Amino acid sequence: MDEHKPDVKWVQVADNRWRRVTRRDLIKFTIAGAAAASLAPFANVQVLLAQQRRLTILHWAHFVPGYDKWFDTEYTKEWGRANNVEVVVDHIPFGQIPARAAAEVAARSGHDLYQHISPPSVFEPETEDLTDTVDPLVKKYGIIELARRSSYNPKTKKWFGLSNSWVPDPAHYRKDLWDQVGFVPDSWDNVIQAGRKLKAMGVPIGLGISNDIDANMMHRDIMWSFGATTQNQSNEVTINSKNTIEVLKFMKALFKETMDPEVLAWDASSNNRAMLAGKVSYVYNAISIARVAEKDFQQLSPNIQIYKPPRGPQMLGGKRLGAQHVMLVYTIWKFLPDDRKKLAKQFLTDLINNWGRAFKAAELYEFASFTNTVPNAQLKEACFNDPVAAKQENNPGKYKELYYSFGWSTNVGHPGYANAAESETFDTFIIPQMFALVATDKMTPEAAAKWAEDQMKPIWAKWKQRGLMA
């Protein structure tokens, strides 16, 4: 019997524990160990594959370098580590964003998250419906109306994008010079009266009348202040109106009496350069002018004041409205695989949950679209006590007007939504061209308003036919 007894070995399984192991056990363990060892590389591959999950994001090159630094090297790295994802952020100039989006759509290949800087309504057929991502965030934080109107289509009931933030478009004026002529740019009437005197002093008004994003915004601001609109709430073209004719007449006078002809050829950077060079006394822009002045033009900086848009004539309603300067909207392409879409949506949710940090990194350039992601107290403190402005003896409250920008800002397409037709009109610069035709005496105000209507009606008809507008 003893010869048939299996061989038994004692094997230490812990410091103070030994176990009897038969030859059969030993063979089993050896085979299992060998199998495990041979499968280990595959297990490793699984781990590596999991690590290689990738999320690609396309952003514009942010005006605040610190924001890109925070987003690219801090936040996304942190999020990537927490979620075992490699996050890659690519940047392109803002002017290339629509062309690049068109190329990605044509190639059916592109970034997992694509950030636009104006409402991307024309891309709606190519974008994922983000209702499942946006709705919970809206319930949790609330959303400002201009962000809703720039990323939601009430006709298709689709959130074609998620707007994380928006950029106000205040006026910048030379307070020292305006004080000299005894005006504050509170109304358009003040602007033209002061402008005449300022032009005589060699520092004219600087409002671009050209195919440029700033002009596109500013012209809408002044139209709304005069009660003119591009469309109504029912998506009907309303450009050819008495109010439009009035605003065209006013703008012609403003151009001839207070500005230099070079505004007809301005691009997005021209007002920055002109203000920083001391060549003009009043422009519309995001706060990039004030921030650059703080860094490189310390003598000029305290004299640059940020102010709300001027009020229109009382007889035309006396409104005070300004378009958002930049509307940042993320989209996810429909053609992406489901796992990438899911990951991108998760990233968006987490980003909005952390928006308070982004707000700080943006140095007051961007404001939250989801209202309560930045508590009111934090917002007020940031606008009223900006640390850089606080150092300027005569202008510590330079940015406080931004706190009130939620009240006077609205979306492109006001009083309707920023729909695809409005987006195409914006991208083809019909509104600045209408103003330029009158300013340069090529058309009467009446003819220019009719010209704009003739341009816009087919665009509205086209997008209605495609089912994207009611």
Added chain:
Amino acid sequence: MATAQPTLTLRSLSVQRILGRVGLYLIVAWFTFFASFPFIWMAITAFKRNADLYNFKNNPFLFNAPPTLEHMRLLFEETLFSKWLLNTGFVATIVVIITLLVAVPAGYSLARLTGRWGRRLGIGMFLTYLVPPSLLFIPLARVISVLRLQDNLWALVVVYPSFTIPFCSWLLMGFFKSIPGELEEAAIVDGCTRLGALRRIVLPISVAGILTVVIFAFALSMQEFVYALTFISPSSMKTVGIGVPTDLIRGDVFYWGSLMGGALVASVPAAILYSLFLDRFIAGLTTGAFK
């Protein structure tokens, strides 16, 4: 009086000669200034303080405030400029090699082997060069996507020969036509094959044309913008032509000093290359032209 006349004539001739020389030098000086003005402007702007640069009352050609290295620091320390230079060199070198490998035999074949169809084919090839990248980038984006080369430098290596090869083949075709066919015939009579004659006879006397092609292909690859913008997104993969404008124009703020610094540093190697081979370059361009 009889002796005064020739002296006067000699003097007036001498004055005329001096005036002629002065006029010549003035013209040359003006052209030199015209050609070097972009470099002068880039150099001044790259080292100028922003407050000095933006002040319209200042003389733009002088440093009204002490020069600064801040723009260069930003360029080299806060962007991936060095990496962009390397990427550009890599892409341009590979594209030059591919272009030579295709354009030399293509140009030779069109010049020697295709008879009266050669010229028409040459014109046809040149016409393809005229189709602008702004039209081609969308279909090519699909090609690059199918090849899975998006965001990869090899995408540019694949695409750039589409405009370097037609132009360089056409250029070399004209150059090869200027070389007497009798030279190759003599080599063939002496026992060379067609390829042997090309390698031993034609190529050694075509150095000027080949150098021209090298310089053209390299410069075209360096300066290309649309394809690089469309196919490459990560900063680390960008070439100079796309990296400098994309990372140094932030929103509506232009970093003029760093932009000019980047343009200056990137253009210096190309300028040196042109200067070193200027004579051969001119010979390469003109030899074919006079045939």
